[in-house]
Amino acid sequence: MHRIVIVGGGAGGLELATRLGDKLGRAGKAHITLIDRSPTHVWKPLLHEVAAGSLDAHVHQIEFAAQAHWHHFNFVRGELKGLDRSSKTIDIATVHGGAFDDKAEILPSRKVEYDTLVLALGSRTHFFGVHGAEEHAITLDTLEQAEILRRRLLATCARKRTAGGNDDVNIAIIGGGATGVELAAELRRMEAGFRKYGLHPNGKSGDIKISLLEAGHRLLPALPERVGQTASSILSELGIEVSVADPVIEVADGRIQTKSGRAITSDITIWAAGIKAPGVLASLDGLAVNRINQLKVGRTLQSETDVDIFAIGDCASCSWNGERMVPPRAQAAHQQAVYLSKALVSRLECRVSDEFSYSDHGSLVSLGPSAAVGSLLHNSTGGYIFVKGTFAKLLYATLYRKHLAAVSTLNRACASLIIHAIRRLTMPRVKLH
Ligand SMILES: Cc1cc2nc3c(=O)[nH]c(=O)nc-3n(C[C@H](O)[C@H](O)[C@H](O)COP(=O)(O)OP(=O)(O)OC[C@H]3O[C@@H](n4cnc5c(N)ncnc54)[C@H](O)[C@@H]3O)c2cc1C
Known part of the structure; x- marks a missing residue:
C-alpha cells in the first residue's frame, strides 16, 4: 500500500493528516503516518494567550494518538533528524523524558519508510545574529x-x-x-x-x-x-x-x-522579530533550501529537488503571483493542506491536478479581550476593507473555531466549544500558577 508520511503536526500537517486519513486511510487506499516531536497539538496562534495565562493550554491541546485513531492515520512520536532519498527513509531521533528522569529514553531512534513525504515542520525564531x-x-x-x-x-x-x-x-x-x-x-x-x-x-x-x-x-x-x-x-x-x-x-x-x-x-x-525554518531542513540529503532554511517548492508544492517530497506551511518557500512569496501564516498552511489533500489523492489515481494558488483573505490582529484590527478581502470588489473593534475581535475568534472544525468532526468541535465556554466561566480570568 502507498505510504504517505507527514512530518510536523501543526496548523498545516495536522489538517493534512486528518483529511488524508478520512479520505484514503479509512478506505484502505493508502497508509498515512503523522510524525511529530510532541505528543500533542496546540494551534500556534494561541501561544501568546497561553504565555499571558488567559488560555489554559491543557484544555486546548489535541492528543495526536487519539486524533490518529479517530481519523484513520498512524501517529509516530519523534523528531526528524535525517533523510535518505535513495532508500526513501527518514531518521527519527531517540525520544527522551520520563516521569522521574528527563534523560531517560522513552523511544529508540528509528527509520520510517515513505513513498510520498510531506514536510510541515513550521518555523522558529530568527535572532538575526543580534548579540545575546x-x-x-x-x-x-x-x-x-x-x-x-x-x-x-x-x-x-x-x-x-x-x-x-x-x-x-x-x-x-x-x-x-x-x-x-x-x-x-x-x-x-x-x-x-x-x-x-x-x-x-x-x-x-x-x-x-x-x-x-x-x-x-x-x-x-x-x-x-x-x-x-x-x-x-x-x-x-x-x-x-x-x-x-x-x-x-x-x-x-x-x-x-x-x-x-x-x-x-x-x-x-x-x-518576536522574524522567523526561519528549522535547521534540519538544510541537511536533508541535498534538498534545495533558501537562506532561511525553507524548502524550495514549485507550484505543486513539490520540492525543486525531489518530486516525491512536498512541503507546506512556514517551512516551505513557495512563490505567489510571480514575485511575492506565500507568507508564513496559519491561513497559508491551511490552504496548502486543503490543496495537498486533493492533489495527493489525484496523484495516487494518476490524475494531474491544478497548481496551488494562494488567496490572501486579509489579516486580523488581536488587541486584548474585546478588540482587534485588520484588513479583510471584500469578495465582490476584490479589494480590502479595514475592520476594527468588537466586530473584528469576533471575526478573529472564528479563526480558531475554523481550525477546530477543520481537524474535527462537527460533534467533537461543538463539544470542545461548550467545554471551553464552561471552563471560562468556572476558572479565574488568568492562570495563577
Ligand atoms: C504567537 C503567534 C501568533 C500567531 N498568530 C497568527 C494569526 O493570528 N494568524 C495567522 O495566520 N498566523 C499566525 N501565526 C503564525 C502561524 O502560527 C503559523 O504560520 C502556522 O502555525 C504555521 O503552520 P505550520 O503547520 O507550518 O507549522 P506549525 O503550526 O508551527 O507546526 C509545526 C509542527 O512541526 C513539529 N516539528 C517541528 N520540527 C520538527 C521535527 N524536526 N520533527 C518532528 N516534528 C517537528 C512541531 O512540533 C509542530 O507541531 C502566529 C504565530 C505565533 C507564534
Missing part, C-alpha cells in the same frame, strides 16, 4: 516556551512583591509584527488579572511596564499602514510604550541596547 538575543530572550515558538514565559512573569511579580520595595516589573517585547503586538496587548490583560487576584508586584498602578520595540518605521509592517497606525494608538491607550525605527543591537541579562544608544531595563525580554 538567543541567550537572554524568551521566544514563543512552542507551548513549552509559552509556559516558561508565563511562569517567569508570575515568579518575577512574586519576587518583587515579596521584596516589599517599589520595584516595577519591566517587560520588553522585541518585534512589532503580529506576534509582538498581540502579546503586548494580551500581557496588559494579564496585568488586570494579576491586580484582581492580588498578584501584582507592588500594588501601584502601572507597576508592570511593557515596551514594544520595532526596528522598522511602523508597527505591523506586513499589513496596510492604517492597520499599523490603529494598533499603535490602541497599544498606547493600553499604556504600552511603543518604539519604532530604533533596532535592538544587543540583549543582555536585564538590559537591552538599541542602535540610537538607548539602554532599556528589562526583567523579561521576549524576542
